[in-house]
Amino acid sequence: MHRPRAIVFDLDGTLVDSLPDIVGAFRDAFAEQGLTAPSEAEVRDHVGLPLETMYAAFAPAERVAALSASYRHLYPQRFTRHSRPFPGVPEALATLRGRGFRLAVATTKRSEMAVRLVAALGLTDALDVVQGTDGFPHKPAPDVVRRALAALDADGVWMVGDTVHDIEAGRAAGLSTYAVTWGTHDAERLRAARPDRLEATLEPLLAATSG
Ligand SMILES: [Mg+2]
Structure with missing residues (x-):
């Protein structure tokens, strides 16, 4: 019997346009802690790394824990204010599912928050697994990708993501890598x-998986 094939997607910035809410909550935490926030552009460049790593880039080490705690209560209050699936994403996931692929999210978000975001944006039924990073090495380490594949019980084919961390993690997990430019x-x-593909839409992924 053939094992099913799998495609692993990053979540934020890849399937869902969630960066404005992430960046907004990240910056609001500085105000809550009485600190001056970095610019949106500065923050945006760090999205995709763990929260503590992001704050350590902009704040003294002794303030990182409090800033992270602020984010963790601020973000759930606003996480769907502007966040939406990118255009064409629900349709592309449905097409891939229809071809027999198993689909997973592998994100640096914690699983609990990732599952909530996926549900709030109506993508729960479009995905087989939502794997967050819960206390093990984050991307670019391949752990979160490997865990998603193990949960799918499928052979990984593609890793799709919007940052170099996704590409490095996918490659380290033995997948072909598909970088998206949005x-x-x-x-x-x-x-x-050096992703295998660098694309501005998901159409080439659909074309590459139609055989
Ligand atoms: Mg991302």
């Missing part, structure tokens, strides 16, 4: 990570 990292930065 998220956090621009095409130039993504190209430097």
